[in-house]
Amino acid sequence: MPKVLAIANQKGGVGKTTTALSLGCGLSILGKKVLVLDLDAHACGTVHLGFFPGTYKTSALDIFLPNSEKQQDSLIYKKETLRFDFVPAHIKLAEVEGNLKGSPGRGWLLKKWLLRYAKDYDFVVLDCPPHTGVILLNALAAADLVIVPVQTDFLALHGLKLIFDTFRLLKIALKRNVNFKILATMYDIRTKASRRVFNLLRKKLGDKLFSTVISIDTNFREASSEGKTIFEYAPKSRGAFQYLQLAKEILRQ
Numbered sequence: 508m509p510k511v512l513a514i515a516n517q518k519g520g521v522g523k524t525t526t527a528l529s530l531g532c533g534l535s536i537l538g539k540k541v542l543v544l545d546l547d548a549h550a551c552g553t554v555h556l557g558f559f560p561g562t563y564k565t566s567a568l569d570i571f572l573p574n575s576e577k578q579q580d581s582l583i584y585k586k587e588t589l590r591f592d593f594v595p596a597h598i599k600l601a602e603v604e605g606n607l608k609g610s611p612g613r614g615w616l617l618k619k620w621l622l623r624y625a626k627d628y629d630f631v632v633l634d635c636p637p638h639t640g641v642i643l644l645n646a647l648a649a650a651d652l653v654i655v656p657v658q659t660d661f662l663a664l665h666g667l668k669l670i671f672d673t674f675r676l677l678k679i680a681l682k683r684n685v686n687f688k689i690l691a692t693m694y695d696i697r698t699k700a701s702r703r704v705f706n707l708l709r710k711k712l713g714d715k716l717f718s719t720v721i722s723i724d725t726n727f728r729e730a731s732s733e734g735k736t737i738f739e740y741a742p743k744s745r746g747a748f749q750y751l752q753l754a755k756e757i758l759r760q
């Protein structure tokens with residue numbers, strides 16, 4: 508079975524999507540077979556990779572429609588230009604919550620789908636939505652490791668409380684601890700605030716913080732506007748190097 512990595516933080520704009528795509532790519536460069544799923548109705552990762560709404564028929568939405576007649580294995584797309592396989596998001600993922608209300612086993616739909624259709628992958632990477640709800644819970648329940656990107660500024664620290672509250676709730680529901688690790692992102696060595704937050708994270712979190720730190724790098728924004736990952740857009744950039752380091756750190760564990 509693949510190792511499932513959920514990239515989650517209830518705060519937006521912290522680097523979840525960037526991490527999901529770049530880490531997926533990094534792991535595949537290291538020879539792993541990778542499947543990335545976009546579970547966020549905003550579909551940023553999907554559009555980033557050049558899948559535009561209306562141009563694909565099946566999506567992650569079908570995982571959460573248990574009676575979907577669509578071929579469940581056809582949710583996975585392969586592109587020659589893409590190093591990993593991909594399941595795109597759908598704007599209606601935002602409505603799943605209401606549709607599944609009260610339905611038994613609704614927290615395990617993703618896990619069941621992965622058991623059936625993702626057996627041949629080494630890694631599955633889940634780009635999670637920023638709000639608490641049935642999709643995030645499905646992702647956390649299916650995850651072997653939850654990676655929480657945290658922007659190295661003070662407001663980001665405040666947002667961390669939310670995700671820890673979610674982990675606590677989940678622990679009760681799943682009757683097991685959530686295995687998580689924090690990833691410092693958008694680190695700017697020139698600013699005092701960034702350095703202070705990073706030192707604080709290291710002191711408080713110890714080995715729950717990845718040794719790899721992702722620096723601020725304008726190449727990420729440029730890469731997404733060109734529909735590429737950092738590895739295609741700027742393979743020699745610091746950003747590409749650091750996400751490859753992160754992939755190596757995960758393989759070592």
Ligand SMILES: Nc1ncnc2c1ncn2[C@@H]1O[C@H](COP(=O)(O)OP(=O)(O)O)[C@@H](O)[C@H]1O
Nearest residue numbers: 519520521522523524525693722723724727728
């Ligand atoms: N390390 C980084 N340095 C500079 N910009 C970044 C970095 N990581 C992400 N970004 C940019 O910040 C924005 C938000 O990142 P994104 O990954 O979409 O966050 P989220 O998925 O958590 O909302 C995007 O425009 C992205 O290109």
Ligand SMILES: [Mg+2]
Nearest residue numbers: 523524547551
């Ligand atoms: Mg995102």
